Amino acid sequence: MAEPSREEMLGWVERIAKYCADTDGLPLIAGRILGWLTVCDPPEQSAAEIAEAIGASRASLTTNLRLLSSVGFLSQLTKPGNRTVYYQVDDDAWEKVVQRQVESLTSLGEIMRDGMELVGGSQKRGARIRAAHEVFGWLDKVFANAPPLPSAGRANRTQKEK
Amino acid sequence: MAEPSREEMLGWVERIAKYCADTDGLPLIAGRILGWLTVCDPPEQSAAEIAEAIGASRASLTTNLRLLSSVGFLSQLTKPGNRTVYYQVDDDAWEKVVQRQVESLTSLGEIMRDGMELVGGSQKRGARIRAAHEVFGWLDKVFANAPPLPSAGRANRTQKEK
DNA sequence: CAGTTGTTTCAGTGAAGAATGAAGTAGCTA
DNA sequence: TAGCTACTTCATTCTTCACTGAAACAACTG
Numbered sequence: 001m002a003e004p005s006r007e008e009m010l011g012w013v014e015r016i017a018k019y020c021a022d023t024d025g026l027p028l029i030a031g032r033i034l035g036w037l038t039v040c041d042p043p044e045q046s047a048a049e050i051a052e053a054i055g056a057s058r059a060s061l062t063t064n065l066r067l068l069s070s071v072g073f074l075s076q077l078t079k080p081g082n083r084t085v086y087y088q089v090d091d092d093a094w095e096k097v098v099q100r101q102v103e104s105l106t107s108l109g110e111i112m113r114d115g116m117e118l119v120g121g122s123q124k125r126g127a128r129i130r131a132a133h134e135v136f137g138w139l140d141k142v143f144a145n146a147p148p149l150p151s152a153g154r155a156n157r158t159q160k161e162k
Numbered sequence: 163m164a165e166p167s168r169e170e171m172l173g174w175v176e177r178i179a180k181y182c183a184d185t186d187g188l189p190l191i192a193g194r195i196l197g198w199l200t201v202c203d204p205p206e207q208s209a210a211e212i213a214e215a216i217g218a219s220r221a222s223l224t225t226n227l228r229l230l231s232s233v234g235f236l237s238q239l240t241k242p243g244n245r246t247v248y249y250q251v252d253d254d255a256w257e258k259v260v261q262r263q264v265e266s267l268t269s270l271g272e273i274m275r276d277g278m279e280l281v282g283g284s285q286k287r288g289a290r291i292r293a294a295h296e297v298f299g300w301l302d303k304v305f306a307n308a309p310p311l312p313s314a315g316r317a318n319r320t321q322k323e324k
Numbered sequence: 325c326a327g328t329t330g331t332t333t334c335a336g337t338g339a340a341g342a343a344t345g346a347a348g349t350a351g352c353t354a
Numbered sequence: 355t356a357g358c359t360a361c362t363t364c365a366t367t368c369t370t371c372a373c374t375g376a377a378a379c380a381a382c383t384g
Contacts, residue, residue, distance in 0.1 A: 004280045004281055008280060009280065009281075012273070012276065012277055012280055015273050015276075016273060016277075019266075019269070019270055019273060022187070023187075023266050023270075025184070025185075025187065027341085027342060027343085028342080028343095029342080029343075037290075038277065038290050038291050038294065039277055039280065039281045039287070039290075039291060040287075041281075041287045042287070043287065043289075043290060046360085047360080047361075048360080048361095056343080056344090057343070057344050057345075058344095058360090058361075058362090059343075059344060059345075059346095059361095059362080059363085059364095060342080060343055060344070061361095062361065062362055062363085063342090063343085063362095066362095081352095083350095083351065083352070083359070083360055083361085084359095084360065084361095085360085085361080088290075089290050091289070091290060091293045092293065092297075093294070094274070094293070094294035094297055095293070095294070095297045097270075098267060098270075098297055098298075098301065101263060101266075101267055104181075104185045104263075105260060105263055107181070108181055108185075108259075108260075111174070111177050111178060111181060112256070114174065114177075115174055115178075115200065115201055118166045118170060118171065118174055118201065119166055119171075119201045119203075125201070125202075125203045125204070125205065127205075127253070128199075128200050128201075128205060128250075128251055128253060129200050129201060131253045131254065131256070131257070131312075131313075132200065132255075132256035132257070134312040135254075135256055135257045135260055135311070135312060135313075136260075137312075138308075138309065138311060138312050139260060141308075141309060142304060142305065142307075142308040142309070143304065145304075145307055145308070146300075146303075146304040146307070147300065147303060147304070149297070149300060150293075150296040150297060150299075150300050151293075151297075189371085189372055189373085190372075190373095191372080191373075208330085209330080209331075210330075210331095218373080218374090219373070219374050219375075220330090220331075220332090220374095221331095221332080221333085221334095221373075221374060221375075221376095222372080222373055222374070223331095224331065224332055224333085225332095225372090225373085226372095228332095245329070245330060245331090245380095245381065245382065246329090246330065246331095247330085247331080
């Protein structure tokens with residue numbers, strides 16, 4: 001298996017960044033960081049290295065690394081006798097992305113439930129919202145029947161590497 | 163069942179609008195329109211009526227009504243001997259919202275597949291992206307096992323009311 | 325042909341926020 | 355203590371975009 005070229009990797013990173021920006025409202029640079037850290041070698045990288053790779057300023061890196069860490073997508077890693085902080089993506093970062101999307105749908109379902117209560121689902125005027133509400137009932141069912149997430153099998157060995 | 167007060171309705175509309183703006187990147191006013199049309203009485207309303215209800219300018223209404231129509235969330239309705247155009251939400255508008263979210267996740271899954279191909283999922287450096295990829299495999303399975311959408315039962319009787 | 329009504333276009337305003345350079349801070353080394 | 359080096363904060367620039375008022379437009383009525 002040939003090593004991927006830097007260009008190929010950056011192309012892929014850019015797709016990820018675009019996705020994050022478009023659908024998650026994340027800053028472009030945050031998306032690039034996330035993308036880069038999922039394919040780079042080695043997995044842990046300093047802010048400076050990342051900045052160089054994706055072509056962003058250090059200041060931006062500070063801001064966005066904090067953002068990603070606070071949401072729990074990244075973990076930090078320090079090495080003895082070295083002031084540099086290394087960052088790496090959590091193994092289940094992307095799972096969190098998915099979970100967040102699913103949860104947001106769930107919350108929309110709750111709003112619909114409230115709406116139905118508000119206008120009375122049985123009346124004529126409730127037809128539209130009743131249709132909407134059914135969709136979320138369907139969604140609930142889909143996830144109720146779902147197999148457990150893959151991460152359930154993986155212990156949370158992220159972070160701790162004693 | 164008591165009629166909901168205008169205030170209650172507007173409060174609910176605002177929740178919907180916030181959701182749409184936050185997670186779908188829709189303009190606030192578009193979200194308000196969508197929300198209002200989901201609970202208003204009667205279901206079909208003129209641009210002027212909507213503008214009055216949600217407190218927006220007619221110009222904004224034009225813009226956002228076109229936006230919502232182009233995405234297929236609204237349908238238009240005219241009455242003989244009346245120049246006014248009435249708008250109403252499609253019965254499956256909210257289903258489309260859900261579908262769009264799901265599709266966006268699917269597309270993310272494709273990006274991950276490409277990424278794994280890029281770095282080689284078997285190598286050490288592929289551990290992170292392999293974990294990500296598994297999540298999307300899981301997602302696929304979840305929807306593969308899913309019951310059909312409720313709209314499959316409902317004929318598309320929107321639009322046509324002969 | 326005027327007059328009325330409903331809708332659309334257009335240019336402008338304001339606000340939000342991404343990204344940066346430069347200055348500042350903190351920790352290690354000699 | 356002086357001098358690096360890694361990182362952070364701050365103030366600023368720049369862009370984007372929702373929203374609006376005013377004017378233009380189109381269709382119908384008498």
